[in-house]
Each structure stands twice: as structure tokens, then as C-alpha cells.
Amino acid sequence: MKGIECIELRKFITEYKQKNEKNEFKPVAVGKYGIRTRESIYSKELAKDYSKNKIIFKNTLTVGMGSRQIDIGILTDDVIYSVSPAYHTYKISGINADYLRYCLMCRNEDMFKRFVKRGSRQGKSIDLKRWLEYEIPVYDVCNQEKIVLKLNKVTNVISMRKQQLQKLDELIQARFVEMFGDPIINPFNWEKKRFDSICENLDSRRKPISSGDRVEGIYPYYGASGIVDYVEDYIFDEDILLVSEDGANLLMRSTPIAFSVSGKVWVNNHAHVVKFDEMSLQKYVEIYFSLIDISENITGSAQPKLNQAKLNAMMIPIPEKALLEQYCEFLKQIYKSKLVIKNLLQIYKHQIQM
Structure with a gap:
């Protein structure tokens, strides 16, 4: 395409600060996936007064700071929402x-760096x-519209x-219930065992690194809900299960609270680290945690916490x-299918690069 010119962002955006003073516009969150309603992320309302929020409307850009990306949301629908005053x-x-x-x-990624x-x-x-x-x-303008139409099609496929x-x-969870019964009711009367009797706790090997002290590298640095950063060294090199120790996600469950990790990684003190003798048991427990309510084991109100004693008990x-082995084989086949789809996603996402 012809007629391309490199122009500074400031030529197209002007900052404004319009407050939601009458508390009439519902709040939305802006993050890695753009603008999302808060109910799609959180399981309960966090507040009722959003009068200090800023208003966003059609053809506005909202910018904030994420853990590993700049949070960007552009509103193109003819609606009005409000966002945290921390956003620009x-x-x-x-x-x-x-x-x-x-x-x-x-x-x-380039802007973040x-x-x-x-x-x-x-x-x-x-x-x-x-x-x-x-x-x-x-x-x-004409070519901008053509590019948007093309990328919209790719986005729909993604x-x-x-x-x-x-x-x-969902199939993974449905198969779990089919084979083992509802984990809460336990209709097949499987023998119940204490968590600390079926695995080894490796929490003593965890080491938190403050963001200012981390040296960028190739090894995943895990926290309560997944990868937080990448660092230059690792402290685990084995198959382990991480279970969230603290954070609002223990109650809201917007991401898994238990997830398997393999290979060279670093884990901070916001996730419990446990090791199983058999992978089939580890995968069973991982999916089990995705199907149960653990709220009765959570302590703290301002900062929900699943301490080691509660987890062990x-x-x-x-x-x-x-x-367990039969279910693990089923999971392997599902994970193969997921890998194929994830590889396709990378191909499609590459097509969006401009």
C-alpha cells in the first residue's frame, strides 16, 4: 500500500479527565484483553461508589500499566462507561x-520495553x-478502513x-465428573486422604524477588495465578503443581488456582509448590481444584489467603x-488438540502484525 507516513501518537490523541460525578456509568476494566465488563472478570461487586472514576465514551483511548504489558482499551461503541482514576x-x-x-x-511489546x-x-x-x-x-483513510476489515476477519477467527x-x-471437567463423580458429593465413596499425605510440599524452596531486583532472562517466574515475569535463573527443574496461596483470585476464580508446571522455573511465595510421585494423581488434583469451592479454607478478608496448614488439612x-491413569491418557489427547489450536492462534496473531 502507498501513502504511508510515520506520525507521533500525540497528533491523534488528547488527554481529558471527565469524572463520573453522578455515579451513573458502570465501571469496566482495561487490561491485556482490552475493555471488559467487571462482571466478566470478578464474581462479585467490589464497590458501589464509582463517582471518582473517569468517563470513557466512543472513540476514546484508555491507558494503564499491566504487569507485563501496557493496558490499552479503545472504545468504538456508542456507549459510556467509567474506569479507575488510575487510568489515563x-x-x-x-x-x-x-x-x-x-x-x-x-x-x-515494543512500547512496553x-x-x-x-x-x-x-x-x-x-x-x-x-x-x-x-x-x-x-x-x-481508505487504506485504514481496508486494513481494519482484513484484521477484523482474522480477529473473528482468533x-x-x-x-x-x-x-x-469444559470437556476436561465434564469427563472428570463422568469418571469420578461430583467431587463435592463423592457419589462413588472414594477414600478421602489429607492433601499432605498424597504429595510433598516444597514451599521452603520458594524465593520471592522484588520487581526491582529481577534480572530479565528466559525462565518463567511464577506467582499465585501464573507467570509474572521471566528471570535469568531457576530454582525448580521438575514436574510440580502450583496452588495459589493468596490473592483475590482464590475467591473470584477468574484463572485456575492450581496449575501444573514442568521444567526450569522460579516460583515466588504467593504459590504453594507441591510434588507428586505420579503425574496421573497430580493432574487429577489439578482438575479437582477447578471444580470445588475452597472458600471455607480461606482466611483473611482484605487479602484472601490459603495457608499451608489449611491446604495440608x-x-x-x-x-x-x-x-487416574485412564483419565491422564485422556488429558494427553486433549492437550494435543489444544496445542494444535494454540499453534494456529500464533499464526493468526502473526497476521495481525502491522
Whole structure:
């Protein structure tokens, strides 16, 4: 395409600060996946007064600081929401808003490396002055629309593939209940055993590293809900199960609270680390945790916590070994299917690069 020009972001966005003073517009969250309703993330309402929030509306850009990316949300629907006052809000003009969204989305990693500085949330903040000088490729209006139409089609395919992954996760849980019964009712009367009798706790080997002291590397650095960062060294090199120790997700369950990890990794003190003799038992327990309510084992209100004593004392119904191995084989086939879909997702996401 012809007629491309590299232009600074400041030419297309102007910051504004309009408050939700009458508390009339419902709040949304802005993160890795753009703008999302809070009920799609959290299982309960966190507050009732959002009068200090900022208002966002059609053709506005919202920017915040994520753990590993710049949180960007562009609203193109003719609706009005409110966002946390911690976000920066901008009006968009002189450029197709969807085109701008794709531009920023595919350059997020580059912008994160260039403009993130040590500061506020999770030890990082955005150098907004320099970020506004960031140059993006800009085509004429007609070509912007053509690019958006093409990328919308790719985005729709990506959405369908993600739905396939979700259905496979649902199949994993459905097969669990079919083979072992409802984990709460335990209709097959499987023998119950204390959690600490079926695995070895490795919490003593965990080592937290503050964000300012981490040295970037190739090894995943895990926290309560998954990978937080990548560091230059590792402390585990084996098959382990991580169980969230603290954080709101223990109650809200927006991400798994138990997840298997293999290979060279570093784990901080926000996730319990346990090791099983048999992978089949580890996978069973991982899925078991996704199907039960552990709220009665959680302590703390401001900061929910599943301490080691509470975790160790949990009684887990344990099916016979042959069934566990059969289920583990089923999981292997499902994981193969998920890997194929994830590889396709990477191909599609690569097509979005501009």
C-alpha cells in the first residue's frame, strides 16, 4: 500500500479527565484483553461508589500499566462507561479508532520495553511523555478502513479458536465428573486422604524477588495465578503443581488456582509448590481444584489467603490408580488438540502484525 507516513501518537490523541460525578456509568476494566465488563472478570461487586472514576465514551483511548504489558482499551461503541482514576484517558481524532487499536496492540511489546519505568503499580509505570512521541505507520483513510476489515476477519477467527479452547477445558471437567463423580458429593465413596499425605510440599524452596531486583532472562517466574515475569535463573527443574496461596483470585476464580508446571522455573511465595510421585494423581488434583469451592479454607478478608496448614488439612477423594491413569491418557489427547489450536492462534496473531 502507498501513502504511508510515520506520525507521533500525540497528533491523534488528547488527554481529558471527565469524572463520573453522578455515579451513573458502570465501571469496566482495561487490561491485556482490552475493555471488559467487571462482571466478566470478578464474581462479585467490589464497590458501589464509582463517582471518582473517569468517563470513557466512543472513540476514546484508555491507558494503564499491566504487569507485563501496557493496558490499552479503545472504545468504538456508542456507549459510556467509567474506569479507575488510575487510568489515563484520551480522545481520538484524525485516525480510524479501530486502526489505532490494531496499531497499538501489535506494538505493545515494543512500547512496553521502551517506555516502562520503575515506579507505581507492580514496580512499573509508563513514561507518558516519551510514549506520546512514539511513531506509528499511518495510511490514508481508505487504506485504514481496508486494513481494519482484513484484521477484523482474522480477529473473528482468533475468537472462534479461543472458544474451541474453552470447550476443550469444559470437556476436561465434564469427563472428570463422568469418571469420578461430583467431587463435592463423592457419589462413588472414594477414600478421602489429607492433601499432605498424597504429595510433598516444597514451599521452603520458594524465593520471592522484588520487581526491582529481577534480572530479565528466559525462565518463567511464577506467582499465585501464573507467570509474572521471566528471570535469568531457576530454582525448580521438575514436574510440580502450583496452588495459589493468596490473592483475590482464590475467591473470584477468574484463572485456575492450581496449575501444573514442568521444567526450569522460579516460583515466588504467593504459590504453594507441591510434588507428586505420579503425574496421573497430580493432574487429577489439578482438575479437582477447578471444580470445588475452597472458600471455607480461606482466611483473611482484605487479602484472601490459603495457608499451608489449611491446604495440608484438605481431604481429597482419591480414585483407584487405574482410573487416574485412564483419565491422564485422556488429558494427553486433549492437550494435543489444544496445542494444535494454540499453534494456529500464533499464526493468526502473526497476521495481525502491522
